[in-house]
Amino acid sequence: xxxxxxxxxxxxxxxxxxxxxxxxxxxxxxxxxxxxxxxxxxxxxxxxxxxxxxxxxxxxxxxxxxxxxxxxxxxxxxxxxxxxxxxxxxxxxxxxxxxxxxxxxxxxxxxxxxxxxxxxxxxxxxxxxxxxxxxxxxxxxxxxxxxxxxxxxxxxxxxxxxxxxxxxxxxxxxxxxxxxxxxxxxxxxxxxxxxxxxxxxxxxxxxxxxxxxxxxxxxxxxxxxxxxxxxxxxxxxxxxxxxxxxxxxxxxxxxxxxxxxxxxxxxxxxxxxxxxxxxxxxxxxxxxxxxxxxxxxxxxxxxxxxxxxxxxxxxxxxxxxxxxxxxxxxxxxxxxxxxxxxxxxxxxxxxxxxxxxxxxxxxxxxxxxxxx
Amino acid sequence: xxxxxxxxxxxxxxxxxxxxxxxxxxxxxxxxxxxxxxxxxxxxxxxxxxxxxxxxxxxxxxxxxxxxxxxxxxxxxxxxxxxxxxxxxxxxxxxxxxxxxxxxxxxxxxxxxxxxxxx
Numbered sequence: 001x002x003x004x005x006x007x008x009x010x011x012x013x014x015x016x017x018x019x020x021x022x023x024x025x026x027x028x029x030x031x032x033x034x035x036x037x038x039x040x041x042x043x044x045x046x047x048x049x050x051x052x053x054x055x056x057x058x059x060x061x062x063x064x065x066x067x068x069x070x071x072x073x074x075x076x077x078x079x080x081x082x083x084x085x086x087x088x089x090x091x092x093x094x095x096x097x098x099x100x101x102x103x104x105x106x107x108x109x110x111x112x113x114x115x116x117x118x119x120x121x122x123x124x125x126x127x128x129x130x131x132x133x134x135x136x137x138x139x140x141x142x143x144x145x146x147x148x149x150x151x152x153x154x155x156x157x158x159x160x161x162x163x164x165x166x167x168x169x170x171x172x173x174x175x176x177x178x179x180x181x182x183x184x185x186x187x188x189x190x191x192x193x194x195x196x197x198x199x200x201x202x203x204x205x206x207x208x209x210x211x212x213x214x215x216x217x218x219x220x221x222x223x224x225x226x227x228x229x230x231x232x233x234x235x236x237x238x239x240x241x242x243x244x245x246x247x248x249x250x251x252x253x254x255x256x257x258x259x260x261x262x263x264x265x266x267x268x269x270x271x272x273x274x275x276x277x278x279x280x281x282x283x284x285x286x287x288x289x290x291x292x293x294x295x296x297x298x299x300x301x302x303x304x305x306x307x308x309x310x311x312x313x314x315x316x317x318x319x320x321x322x323x324x325x326x327x328x329x330x331x332x333x334x335x336x337x338x339x340x341x342x343x344x345x346x347x348x349x350x351x352x353x354x355x356x357x358x359x360x361x362x363x364x365x366x367x368x369x370x371x372x
Numbered sequence: 373x374x375x376x377x378x379x380x381x382x383x384x385x386x387x388x389x390x391x392x393x394x395x396x397x398x399x400x401x402x403x404x405x406x407x408x409x410x411x412x413x414x415x416x417x418x419x420x421x422x423x424x425x426x427x428x429x430x431x432x433x434x435x436x437x438x439x440x441x442x443x444x445x446x447x448x449x450x451x452x453x454x455x456x457x458x459x460x461x462x463x464x465x466x467x468x469x470x471x472x473x474x475x476x477x478x479x480x481x482x483x484x485x486x487x488x489x490x491x
Binding site: 010336 | 412453454484
């Protein structure tokens, strides 16, 4: 059965499995998806994710049983091109975009994806966060070129959505190995405080309270306020903040917070949101490393798919999602990382323990890419 | 009898620290192991997969029906939410001056190492 592909139980880490299956060309079978729950089978957002995957590939075979508890996926070739997709509003666009970021550099033609749905919600990394952290991270791996960008055209808060995002990514034949072992000191903090369908004053209140915490460390803080109006403001009201700390060596650490979606729990005050988000950023700085916690798995994937050379990246503590990702990388690519814990020195005031990840790339080359 | 014991104790008093050296060493070793968990083992070690469908869970009712209960107390959940956000259980209290000081050198305003310069 092993030659038939990989088999997993349950729908946890759903995206990881499908993305790695697509990149490695291995078949994957996912069984027992919520099979014991009152409402069994795949949810709408997962079905939406599969449809998106089908749009960017050519010749994928997807079979789902009648109750939706068993999924079989035989990946096709990554095609790319212009894609439009209405993302299910149960999850924000970040959920879909995280997977696209991993696939986009390995397409046949460069990807231009227009995604519609929820741009910001409290669960997933928001589009703003991915724009300011994942894009510069991928540039370190040599994925760069004209029009490599994530653009928020319309903002749509949860639960209504109505946002629109355009993601453009160039294709690469191979990925550059990296040595990101020294994060350097944080030189500036940037951020976006956004608000839609509420008073534009909300964003200013967020900025003031976030500044009051961060100014204890740095004077160079600039938080943009982004208030979208009319047709660009989506269907639900809400506000939020994304903070990004940039180091001298070009590493980015981020934190974010969104207001509770309308009709789901207690509302938050913009002052509290700003202050708590600033503290989350301090927590992220404490964890440290060259890659922030929400992009750990993206960095590890690009290290794995690099040329046959050693890559090193210093990370903060591994998140449970990343740990599972490492196991999946072993399943799909037979690559194991060398994991070393680095303890801070006695007199250093640089936060907690760090983890140095080392691996030898598999020498993945993008066979889909057309030669011009 | 009691007297001789106390005498012995007095004689060996200076050598007491030698007792159970091996045990002490192994305890210290284990303590250190716990403090710095072997991450490689944690990540790649064999995982005891808590299956949703365990045989012993299946009670029969009147020999006809099986009781099916979703399990919520499991540490490992096969159908948990798929989300990359890292929300650690224990967050630090960032109102304390002590915590703020622990990350001061991460910023350009902090202390610089020898041989490095702000330029």
